Amino acid sequence: EAQVTQNPRYLITVTGKKLTVTCSQNMNHEYMSWYRQDPGLGLRQIYYSMNVEVTDKGDVPEGYKVSRKEKRNFPLILESPSPNQTSLYFCASQLAGGPHEQFFGPGTRLTVL
Amino acid sequence: DAKTTQPPSMDCAEGRAANLPCNHSTISGNEYVYWYRQIHSQGPQYIIHGLKNNETNEMASLIITEDRKSSTLILPHATLRDTAVYYCIARKSSGDKLTFGTGTRLAVRP
Numbered sequence: 001e002a003q004v005t006q007n008p009r010y011l012i013t014v015t016g017k018k019l020t021v022t023c024s025q026n027m028n029h030e031y032m033s034w035y036r037q038d039p040g041l042g043l044r045q046i047y048y049s050m051n052v053e054v055t056d057k058g059d060v061p062e063g064y065k066v067s068r069k070e071k072r073n074f075p076l077i078l079e080s081p082s083p084n085q086t087s088l089y090f091c092a093s094q095l096a097g098g099p100h101e102q103f104f105g106p107g108t109r110l111t112v113l
Numbered sequence: 114d115a116k117t118t119q120p121p122s123m124d125c126a127e128g129r130a131a132n133l134p135c136n137h138s139t140i141s142g143n144e145y146v147y148w149y150r151q152i153h154s155q156g157p158q159y160i161i162h163g164l165k166n167n168e169t170n171e172m173a174s175l176i177i178t179e180d181r182k183s184s185t186l187i188l189p190h191a192t193l194r195d196t197a198v199y200y201c202i203a204r205k206s207s208g209d210k211l212t213f214g215t216g217t218r219l220a221v222r223p
Contacts, residue, residue: 004156031209043157043213050209058210090156092211099145099164099206104156 002027004105006091012111013081021076021108023091029103030096032074033058034066036087037107043090049074050096081112114212115140115203124220131188133217135201138182144205146177148186149213150197157200157213160186164206191221 004025013019025032033048035058045058049068063085065077074093078085091105118136125131137146148160161168161175163184168175174187188195200216 033210035213037154040215042215043211045210048210088154092156094209096209097206099162099204101147101159101162102157102209102211104158106156107154109154 002103004091004093004103006089006105006108008108009106010109012113014113015082016080019078019081019110021078021089021091021110023074023076023105024072025074025091025093025103026072027093027095027103028071029093030071031102032068032091032093033102034064034074034076035090035092036060036085037090038087046076046089081110083112086110086112114205114210115144117201117203117214119199119201119214119217121215122218122220124222125191126222127193128190131191131195131219131221133186133188133199133201133219134183135186136183137201137203140181140203141205144203146175146181146184147202147204147211148173148175149200149202149211150195151200151216152194152197157211160199191219193221193223195219196221 034046035043047066049055089108094102147162149157151157177184198216
């Protein structure tokens with residue numbers, strides 16, 4: 001089954017404790033992206049990657065890092081999480097270029113105390 | 114990407130057609146109209162997209178006006194499971210970022 005998976009689905013952590021949210025897709029998609037969703041603000045893009053070893057900032061990249069060492073994986077790293085990063089996070093992937101649909105993961109609900 | 118405008122909420126009766134409007138008056142010639150929906154806090158789900166012509170798939174139909182300044186998503190026989198927030202997005206064919214607005218919250222009544 002074609003899918004985007006994220007782990008963990010739920011996470012409660014404390015300020016300053018480094019964490020990684022993993023994202024994996026099995027569709028051989030070049031493009032992958034991370035979004036965060038906050039009430040009243042909709043989904044906003046954090047980082048994206050057009051292919052292996054190619055990443056770029058989205059609209060709200062501060063406080064986040066990403067890497068793309070393999071085509072299927074695109075982890076989101078919070079080196080020193082803060083309470084304002086409490087949010088619902090979604091990973092997405094699609095074929096690069098052209099009017100293709102974007103597939104979303106199930107989401108990771110992160111709470112930073 | 115062009116800005117889109119949608120009503121904040123709508124409702125319809127189960128079994129009836131749900132018609133969700135979207136205005137995109139500044140859309141450019143190479144921008145597609147996409148529709149996604151988000152059920153509760155799940156990941157957004159692709160529904161349909163189109164450029165100029167009307168489109169239909171197993172989920173919905175997309176009607177785009179001739180001047181391309183507005184469109185309507187039609188769910189022909191809404192069910193309770195169609196209750197969700199529906200997002201209309203304008204995006205260039207070569208662009209990959211999706212810019213989500215606040216969408217339309219559709220409530221399907223029994």
